[in-house]
Amino acid sequence: MADADDVRRLALALPHVEEIDSDGFDFRVGGKGFVWSYPERLPGQPRRIRTDIAVLYVGDEAEKQALLLGEPDKFFTTPGYDGFPLVMLRLAEVGEGRLAELVTDAWRMRAPHDLASDLT
Numbered sequence: 001m002a003d004a005d006d007v008r009r010l011a012l013a014l015p016h017v018e019e020i021d022s023d024g025f026d027f028r029v030g031g032k033g034f035v036w037s038y039p040e041r042l043p044g045q046p047r048r049i050r051t052d053i054a055v056l057y058v059g060d061e062a063e064k065q066a067l068l069l070g071e072p073d074k075f076f077t078t079p080g081y082d083g084f085p086l087v088m089l090r091l092a093e094v095g096e097g098r099l100a101e102l103v104t105d106a107w108r109m110r111a112p113h114d115l116a117s118d119l120t
Contacts, residue, residue: 053091
């Protein structure tokens with residue numbers, strides 16, 4: 001079972017990562033976000049930052065659909081994310097190893113080529 005502290009530790013272990021000041025967590029590489037806290041928006045309520053849910057960059061719609069259909073207990077999306085290569089991950093549903101894989105993959109897809117080669 002993973003949590004926000006695991007996301008922070010894993011993201012900050014990657015090269016050239018910048019943490020953006022936020023109410024939750026928000027990590028970027030080369031100025032591009034790759035994992036952040038889910039800003040839940042419910043009708044008639046103010047936005048709520050959910051640190052138990054991570055938004056992950058996944059690269060393309062095919063990967064997004066594969067995760068959503070293959071592991072619906074872990075991944076979901078909302079209409080506000082339609083057309084974007086992003087999924088929401090319920091952190092409590094994954095172990096640290098799987099989270100490390102997902103965060104690292106998101107970093108690789110967002111890192112500029114000259115920075116991506118720094119990952120060992």
